[in-house]
Amino acid sequence: MSLAETQQTAARHIPDRLTTPLARTFKSWESLLLLVAIGIFILNSFASPYFLNAWNLSDATFNFTEKAMIAFAMALLIIAGEIDLSVASIIALSSTAMGVVMQAGFGTPAIVATGLVTGLLCGAFNGVLVTRLGLPSIVVTIGTMSLFRGISYIVLGDGAFRGYPSEFAWFGQGYVVWVITVELTIFAILAVIYAVVLHKTNFGRAVYAIGNNATAATFSGIRVERVKFILFLLTGLMAGLASVCLTSRLGSTRPSIASGMELEVVTMVVLGGVSILGGSGSIPGVVIAAFVMGLVTFGLGLLNVPGIVMSIVVGALLIGVIALPRIYQNLRRS
């Protein structure tokens, strides 16, 4: 009798899971982050008498909704092992394109479509450079970051586009019901869509597989380049959408619009527990991170703390939230 056969008689059942879903949830990054969010919420309501007010909270959501729209797509991109630093510049270029269309006399639908399509095209440009030419995305998008905004400067110079139609204002200034803004609604819908796509579809599984091991993913029949290209498209599209919202909220276009936003988006994604090295992360994490960042900036804003101090807090949060569990582990080991 062969050894193998002896083993086969001993074949045993392997359970699906050892832990219950509830236990997993409790131990996850997301719950740690949720605790932080709740803590900040409570602190805020003690620190400022103006905090617990529906209209004020509604206003506060503008601090993160546009960034979060991009952060969802960026999360997928980073999970797949790439990055797009040009998103803020895509916003500028999309906004400029919308301005051009608006000046040509087109109405709101055409303006919005232009914003979205411009975003898509920018994403496609990044995607081609990364997937077809095989260039590292961080480098490509440092380049397109200057290029896209640069085109915007070429078109606009020191001018501005203003005079968007009044219906256009709906995206960035409108309310769906009561204090629920249009942007917040878009954010919520996108959160659900992205959560489903990432966590419940083959596409999402492919994203994880690519980020963990692109070679093995290729061998497993995943069309890696195609998936990455789609992710760049999505990120461009989301930047286009954010551009629609931001332009609508500001009611005008300048080439300097949204400058520096790319790093805030990346910060939001990383704070949300997405590994910058690719391969892991979740949409609920990003949603909570969006709220954390929104709450921190709004709460400190109510105390009239300068923006730069807020960014210290966010920077420290970023390192701290990642470092603390590791320090704890190190201490426990020794």
Added chain:
Amino acid sequence: EDMRIALVVKALGIGFFEAAAKGAEEAASELGDVEIIYTGPTDTTAEGQIEVINSLIAQNVDAIAVSANDTDALVPTLKKAMQRGITVISWDSGVAEEGRQMHLNPSSNPLIGNMIIKLAADELPEGGQVAVLSATTTSTNQNIWIDEMNKVMSNYPGVEVVATVYGDDLADKSYREATGLMQSYPDLDAIIAPTSVGIVAAAQAVVDAGKVGQVNVTGLGLPSEMAGAIESGASKSFAIWNPIDLGYSATMIAYHLSKGDAVAEPGASIPMGRMGEVTLDETNSGAMADPFVYDASNIADFKDIF
């Protein structure tokens, strides 16, 4: 309960605005029942100002007086502020009419436009080449002043504006642009920088290029920051209105509008304490005072003040 007036500036940390804040505090202590919230973003962006203004709206302040980074982008937010019953005025750098109740120009725009070219032309009796070093391409007030300046160029025959460049109110970029100007135009006689950051950088660039005496730097600057340039001779003279007075006046106007003892409408006069009163034109804007010229003869008296 004190009245809370928020003084929103383009960016924190700029000497000009720090001085304006001093003026606002002066007005507050004169009025007695006023609390000043001095705030602004840390870099000169419209988005940053919007976040700041949103939090001011949330705090339900009584008045917002803003020096805007962008004429248009702040309008929706400021409109919302007005809808919630907050008095909104702009000062120094204005916002579009629908976004504020009135705008306080530090001085009349045509006067400033004329002043900056006159300072340069006075040193060039034979005529010559001048170039403009502005702040960002989107700075409202700089753009208006340069426009006004171009309108009166015919009064200065022989003086030619050869280029306009942008230093983005960043010291290094302004410096590099100034250096580039001197290279592109070897015969350049003057650099006009209608911005307090640009003028200091340009003066430094002139000193470093060894062109003191050949290229005169002028424009709008703060005596405290320009003292060195006057001393080295890189700048013969420059102008500014008193930012302390500006902050003071803006606070006074906001106070009276908010109290309701003055209204912002074309032709109206609004009291500004020790600065007298401002009369509004058809766009609801008014000028505070004439710019004041500083040179070697008077700089010592002012450099420790602002």
Added chain:
Amino acid sequence: MGHAQTPAAPVLALDGITKTFPGVKALDGVTLELYAGQVTALIGENGAGKSTVVKTLTGIYQPDGGRILMDGEEVRFPTAQDASAAGVTAIHQETVLFDELSVAENIFLGHAPKGRFGLIDRKAMHKDAQAILDGIGAEIDAGVRLKDLGIASRHLVAIARALSVEARVVIMDEPTAALSRKEIEELYELVDALKAQGKAILFISHKFDEIFRIADRYTVFRDGQFIGAGEMADIAEAELVKMMVGRSVDQIFPKRAAEIGEDVLLVAGYSHPTEFEDIHFTLRRGEILGFYGLVGAGRSEFMQSLIGVTRPSKGAIRLNGKVRVIRSPADAIAAGIVYVPEDRGKQGAILDMPIFQNVTLPSLPRLSKNGFTRMAEEFALARQYTERLDLRAASLDTTVGSLSGGNQQKVVIAKWLATQPTVIILDEPTKGIDIGSKAAVHDFMSELASEGLSVIMVSSEIPEILGMSDRVIVMREGRMVAELEGEDLTPETLVRHAAGISSKGEAA
């Protein structure tokens, strides 16, 4: 064969060394003694712990227990530099070299000759490196960048690196695996020379002819445990094998007779500009077709091209009579041809993802509905195949990275079988897995063939090739050099074709 007297005291000795990795006891209280002027062969199956001993001796791993003694004194090697300072140097199994550095720098990295101001003396380094290379008969310029060298030259550089240290103990972990006959002969002479200089040598190899050619003593490990040691002169090959494997060899390959049916896969004229040329064969239903060759013969490259990872410049495939164009692994999987790659960690498994997701990854298109994953079906499929392969794991949602090598390999095989293929290509399916798992894999391959699956097995192990294949194709330097079947299928013919030696025994 050297009949040196066993000197009284060993230069280097391991005493009860233990080393545990998550889930694996790689070394379990082993002893090992190395004597000056003698070659000790360390023998054991894949995964027996040989390389782990090497790494422990060279400061890369720290043992969990036990002592390392040099001249009877206990020593510790916290880093690789400490070991080399103490006179222990090694040629590691993996080439631990740097593409972007020059050959000389690779040889002297970490202990380069210093000139003025403590700066590296590049002239001296270059000269010394060239001298060492010349000394081992390597025709390599010390000035070229490593990335411009082929695999055999790289091994020679690794050997030169080991010799650049003033050493008393030289360790060689499978140094001849990638070398040509001529280079191997030169290496043997080198070993003899080192021996004559009185160095203690630890030689690891799976090739018995080699061991009997150069070793004075042997030590056998099995599953991380010390089994025995002694003089080469006192032992016969069969006995050594038995010590190594723990039972007689013929039990390992439980090949069942399968009914060989019609032609399934027809490959014609497959060529690549630099990797392989004119590969052609037919594969029949129920057949196990072996691909044998020396390391680097181009077998893996061909197989990967076949499934569309790299595109062939020419060539045609017919599957069940239909012409197939395969441009990507996705196409191959859809067509029913799957490839179980050689490099488990890089190409096979996604180590940080759970077992069930690994297993279902290539099958997701079939398993899902409108592109949505269905967790329940995934678990069911994963269970079906992992249990069939007798996977040992705590649960299906633990990550593959936490499994032992053999169990990882089972997950990888399960992953490809779950796609229900027509043709399965297994590239070194038992590389680096333990005896038990190896037997399970072989048994399973047999079972698959008897169920009518067509199997291609790439292997560099002659017993495996002989034991499992119905037919064998031998490759050398990117070309098919022989197709062997039946009586022609002997170890001698295999080696002869693979190494390019004519029947008279001369190099072709």
Added chain:
Amino acid sequence: MTLLKSREAILVGAILLLLALVASRFPGFVTPSNLVAVFTDTAPLIILALGQMVVILTRSIDLSVAANLALTGMVCALINVSFPGVPVPVLVALALGLGALMGAINGFLVWKLTIPPIVVTLGTMTIFRGVIFLLTNGSWVNSHQMSAAFKAFPRENILGLPVLGWIAVIVTLILGLVMSRTTLGRAFFAVGGNPHAAVYTGINVGRTQFLAFVISGMLAGLTGYLWVARYAVAYVDIAGGFELDVVAACVIGGVSIAGGIATVGGAVLGALFLGIIKNALPVIDVSPFWQLAISGAAIIIAVTFNSRAGRSKGRVILKSAEHAQ
């Protein structure tokens, strides 16, 4: 070998072409005195690019260099204001030390807590800038507050080149020596090229990365003082966004973002390429609004070229193919 050499040759060619192009529109640009000025203006970028090169070489990235520069610069300025008597050499030493300390913080987090470098430096970037704000409450230190000696140092002209330019030359030489002729320098290559194998040669990967960050920080600190002294102003936002220019210079210079490949010459040339574009565009009357797009396009084109040159060929197994190669 020929490959890397040729990459630098391409870059030199591109720079010469660029200069010729600029000269055709504005001959004054290529006069020796102007070239010296351009080189001096590019010096900070060169120094920072060299530091960044070391970091990228070890498979890391340092996004905090500009913030480090700003903070060190501010501290130097504040010291100068409060104690005008502190001599410049002491300030330079202090700048080096403070910069190195900040680099060490980054390096420590990367080494001991194994947090990815991009996350660490994204965080410290905002923190360092924030600290400047906390130190100064946002106010500026202006030219007239600084002592003459403080401002004069980088401008001091020696043999026709300002000290700032000389420092870039010296840093280049030192780093050239360190990278090619010291154990540490070779360790940087080893760690980036094959971290796994580096362990086998007794190199501590984390510690090597730590040292790379220290070097990068040290150079950023040095540049901080030079920057503040040269532009005679210090405030929170100086050199804002400069970190991306620095990374771009490295990438143009052929430093592989994946680690393991870099040359000192490449980094310097990459910085010069960017510096020349930045200096030339204003003088050849390119509208200021075109400048950003042009530098962006230049980066993309340079990177595309680099990757073409550096693309690895597949394995050669066939004997016949060997000769064809």
